Every structure is written in structure tokens, then in C-alpha cells.
Amino acid sequence: MAASKSQACLEVRQIKKSFRDQTVLREVSFSLGEGEILGLIGPNGAGKTTLFNIISGWQRPDSGSVVFCGRETTAWPPDRLGRAGLARTFQSPQIFPDMSALENVLMGAWLRREPRLPLPRALEEAGHCLFLVGLLDRRHALARDLPLAQQRLVELARALATRPRLLLLDEIAAGFSRAAVQRLAAGLLKLRDRGLTLLLTDHLFTLLEAVADRLLALDRGEIIAQGPPASLIRHPEVVSAYLGTRYGANAGGGA
Amino acid sequence: MPDAANSTPLLEVRHLSVILQKKRVLRDLSLTCLPHQIVAIVGIEGAGKTTLLKALGGLQRPVAGRIWFAGEPVETLPAWEMVRRGLVYVPEGMRVFPEMTVLENLEVGAYLVRRELKTGLDRVCRIFPELQDRLRRPAGILSGGQQRMVTLARGLMSAPRLLMLDEPFMGLSPKLVQRFCDSFRDLRQAGVTLLISGQLMQRVLNVAEKAYLQERGRITFAGTGPHLLQDPHLQEIILPV
Numbered sequence: 001m002a003a004s005k006s007q008a009c010l011e012v013r014q015i016k017k018s019f020r021d022q023t024v025l026r027e028v029s030f031s032l033g034e035g036e037i038l039g040l041i042g043p044n045g046a047g048k049t050t051l052f053n054i055i056s057g058w059q060r061p062d063s064g065s066v067v068f069c070g071r072e073t074t075a076w077p078p079d080r081l082g083r084a085g086l087a088r089t090f091q092s093p094q095i096f097p098d099m100s101a102l103e104n105v106l107m108g109a110w111l112r113r114e115p116r117l118p119l120p121r122a123l124e125e126a127g128h129c130l131f132l133v134g135l136l137d138r139r140h141a142l143a144r145d146l147p148l149a150q151q152r153l154v155e156l157a158r159a160l161a162t163r164p165r166l167l168l169l170d171e172i173a174a175g176f177s178r179a180a181v182q183r184l185a186a187g188l189l190k191l192r193d194r195g196l197t198l199l200l201t202d203h204l205f206t207l208l209e210a211v212a213d214r215l216l217a218l219d220r221g222e223i224i225a226q227g228p229p230a231s232l233i234r235h236p237e238v239v240s241a242y243l244g245t246r247y248g249a250n251a252g253g254g255a
Numbered sequence: 256m257p258d259a260a261n262s263t264p265l266l267e268v269r270h271l272s273v274i275l276q277k278k279r280v281l282r283d284l285s286l287t288c289l290p291h292q293i294v295a296i297v298g299i300e301g302a303g304k305t306t307l308l309k310a311l312g313g314l315q316r317p318v319a320g321r322i323w324f325a326g327e328p329v330e331t332l333p334a335w336e337m338v339r340r341g342l343v344y345v346p347e348g349m350r351v352f353p354e355m356t357v358l359e360n361l362e363v364g365a366y367l368v369r370r371e372l373k374t375g376l377d378r379v380c381r382i383f384p385e386l387q388d389r390l391r392r393p394a395g396i397l398s399g400g401q402q403r404m405v406t407l408a409r410g411l412m413s414a415p416r417l418l419m420l421d422e423p424f425m426g427l428s429p430k431l432v433q434r435f436c437d438s439f440r441d442l443r444q445a446g447v448t449l450l451i452s453g454q455l456m457q458r459v460l461n462v463a464e465k466a467y468l469q470e471r472g473r474i475t476f477a478g479t480g481p482h483l484l485q486d487p488h489l490q491e492i493i494l495p496v
Contacts, residue, residue, distance in 0.1 A: 019396055045385065045398040147305070177492065203426065242429065244430030
């Protein structure tokens with residue numbers, strides 16, 4: 001089991017964050033082992049994305065620290081973290097709308113890597129990453145013309161093209177069909193077998209159940225429970241804050 | 256069928272075709288919504304669901320076909336005129352005005368029906384009580400799911416007769432999805448007809464009087480929601496594992 005590999009890939013220590021008068025994170029701490037897949041769940045507004053933003057350098061915490069691969073990275077900007085091996089996707093895909101899918105991924109394969117690859121090699125790798133997410137045949141389509149779910153896949157391919165050690169996925173599967181979720185789950189497990197560590201948040205329980213070693217439940221900026229997916233789904237606090245009492249009758253994801 | 260006496264369609268679409276970048280995205284598509292119904296359109300991504308809703312909302316011109324709303328042809332009308340007549344499209348994703356407060360975002364929704372502002376606000380705060388405490392905050396600082404609530408709530412504020420929702424549940428927690436679906440009955444009583452499109456639509460199909468399966472720009476199945484839920488082909492392609 002990957003979770004038993006003890007070397008921590010990521011350590012989040014007592015992170016606090018407020019916006020104006022609103023406390024979003026209160027002393028959140030957890031660690032993520034090398035090769036582990038950790039799922040983060042919680043109601044809308046629990047602080048999941050803020051936590052992602054802090055880990056990936058898009059926001060600074062008010063206090064606390066982030067340690068990535070043994071180095072404190074709390075104050076590092078996103079591009080430096082990117083080159084150090086941390087990649088992420090966003091809840092609303094942040095792609096270059098007027099570039100093709102391939103050009104978007106090339107940004108990851110070429111610009112975000114040090115030392116920089118020769119362009120033909122980078123192109124080849126970008127193509128390979130698009131193939132991995134199943135979009136090679138749409139490589140020349142403008143990113144803005146793709147359906148939202150495919151834009152998410154372009155962003156995933158761009159993140160993979162940076163050859164990350166840690167990948168953060170913020171609701172990657174929103175809007176995916178059943179078949180697409182299954183493909184994604186199989187792909188993520190394969191990437192993990194090659195050494196990738198994953199932190200993901202999603203409302204699609206089917207995905208989390210299929211891939212996560214462990215889940216953390218966040219509510220109002222605090223971790224209220226953690227454990228394997230099967231046990232967390234029955235945790236009373238998780239049911240009342242997040243899943244809703246009738247979830248059992250309708251299990252099967254966001255709808 | 257409910258409302259047998261009131262069975263003049265609120266929306267009628269006949270032989271609609273849309274071409275985007277030389278590609279035919281909708282082909283000869285026909286559908287009907289009766290007043291106060293919940294109508295579901297299910298299909299995998301790329302089936303043309305968003306294009307269909309955009310065409311119905313006046314944001315995408317069809318190359319052929321007719322659209323009647325409340326008995327009048329509307330396929331050549333601009334989007335603002337569609338909204339004025341009560342045909343309101345809520346796009347997928349989070350589409351708020353980030354610098355404006357939540358309340359201002361909601362007021363934009365009620366721009367053409369300012370007299371309904373109070374009623375509308377009461378209604379959306381009942382469905383999304385999370386917004387109540389955040390009315391004075393800029394919408395851009397809300398979480399993604401909360402912005403999604405604002406997007407849906409803004410549509411509700413425009414006193415729609417037909418509310419078209421594109422992937423309404425994307426990014427909402429299971430508990431919120433449940434609460435939103437529980438509000439359908441309220442909305443119906445307030446005279447709203449719902450046309451809801453998406454992929455993971457189990458909860459909607461459970462209550463939909465009419466459901467369509469859309470594949471490659473065509474309607475390939477029409478029936479009731481529970482009927483469609485049982486269709487083995489649908490289960491194969493769409494429903495969650």
C-alpha cells in the first residue's frame with residue numbers, strides 16, 4: 001500500500017488563513033506520503049480551494065508552513081514550485097483560450113521545465129500527454145472551442161507535461177461522463193504507480209472511492225475526519241456537513 | 256401527463272439545426288416543454304447540449320428550424336428579448352461578476368423585473384441560505400461552489416417562465432444538490448418550467464415528467480424521466496458507476 005511509504009512528499013503545518021473578517025482555514029495540518037493519493041472533501045466554502053492555493057503558492061497563509069519534498073516552500077511563487085515538481089489544475093480551467101490544445105500543453109512541456117527541452121522534444125512530449133488524457137485527435141482545436149470537460153483534460157495534460165512529483169487536482173471530474181470518470185481513475189492509478197503523488201478534491205465520490213488511499217474531510221476551515229473512503233462515507237459529521245442524510249439512497253456522485 | 260388541460264406547449268422546437276465552424280452540432284432536433292414540467296436533457300459531453308440551450312436562449316443562431324415560446328416564433332430574437340419574455344438560460348460553470356457584491360449580482364438578474372426583487376431574494380435565500388450572510392461580499396471572493404450558487408440564484412431572480420440550467424450540479428456538494436432538487440416543487444408552484452441539461456442527472460430524472468437523450472446533436476430517446484433511467488443504453492453510457 002502506497003500510504004505506508006513514510007517519506008513525506010508534502011507537509012502542511014498549522015495553516016491559518018482569513019479573508020477580511022472571514023476565517024477560511026483554522027490550523028489545518030496534514031501530511032502526504034510519497035506515492036499516496038489523498039482526497040479532500042467538504043461542503044462548498046469549506047476552504048478546499050484556499051488550501052490548494054496556499055500549497056501551490058497562489059496565496060500566502062497568515063501563519064503556518066508548507067513543506068514540499070523536505071524544503072519549506074510557504075513563500076515560493078507558483079512558477080518556482082512548478083519547476084520544483086508541483087503542478088495543479090483549477091476548478092475553472094485556466095487555459096490559454098486562443099491557443100490550440102497542443103500549444104497549451106506545450107507551455108507545460110517547454111516553458112515549465114528546467115533545463116529547457118529542445119522544442120521538437122517538448123512537442124513530442126506534449127503530444128504524448130494529450131494522448132494520455134485521450135485528446136490527441138483534438139490537438140489542433142482551439143482550447144476555447146472545447147467543451148468544459150475537455151478543457152479540464154487539456155489542463156491536466158499541461159500539468160502532466162511539467163513532469164510533476166506532486167499533482168493537485170481541483171474538481172477535475174466535474175462534468176465528466178461515467179466512462180470518462182472510469183478512464184480518469186484508471187489513468188491516475190497508473191500515474192501513481194510511476195511515482196506521482198496526488199492530492200485531489202472532488203464532489204464525485206465514485207472517483208475518490210476508486211483512487212484515494214485516504215480522505216480528509218474539511219468543514220469551516222477545520223479537518224473534521226479522516227480515513228479510508230469507505231469509513232468516511234459513514235462518518236456522522238461528514239454525513240451531516242457534506243453528504244446529506246439521503247445520500248445513501250442516491251449514492252453515485254454529484255447528482 | 257400532468258396538466259392535461261394545460262397542454263399547450265410553453266416551448267416547442269422543430270427541426271432545429273446549428274452549424275459551428277463548418278460542423279453540424281445540432282441536427283433536425285425537435286422537443287417540447289409543457290408548462291410547469293420538469294424536462295431533462297441528458298447526454299455525454301460533445302452531444303450538443305450546451306449549443307442547444309444557447310440556441311434556445313438566443314445566443315446561437317440556428318441555420319434551420321423553428322422555436323416557439325408561449326406560442327410565438329422566437330428563433331430570430333436577441334437574447335435580451337428572450338429574457339424579457341421569461342426564457343432564461345443559466346450557463347454552466349461559475350459566471351459571476353467578481354467585483355460586484357452577491358446582492359448586486361442577484362439584482363442584475365432582476366434587472367427587467369425590479370418589482371419582483373423582494374420575492375426573488377426571499378426565494379433564493381430559502382434555497383441557498385449560505386448566500387444570506389454573504390450578500391454584501393464581493394462575489395469573486397466566494398468559493399467556487401458558492402459562486403455556482405450565485406450563478407443559479409441570479410437566473411432565478413429574473414422571474415423566469417422557463418428556466419434552462421446547463422449542468423447545474425457541477426461543483427456542488429451532494430448535500431446542496433439534494434437541497435436544490437428539493438426546491439423544484441417550490442419553483443414549479445411559482446409557475447416556473449424547468450429545462451435541465453447535463454450528464455449525471457439521476458436525481459432530475461427521478462422527477463422529470465419528460466426526458467430526452469441527446470446524442471451527436473440528435474434526440475435519440477424521448478419519454479418520462481424514470482422511463483429513461485431504466486433504459487439500458489442510457490445506463491451504459493451515462494449513469495455513475
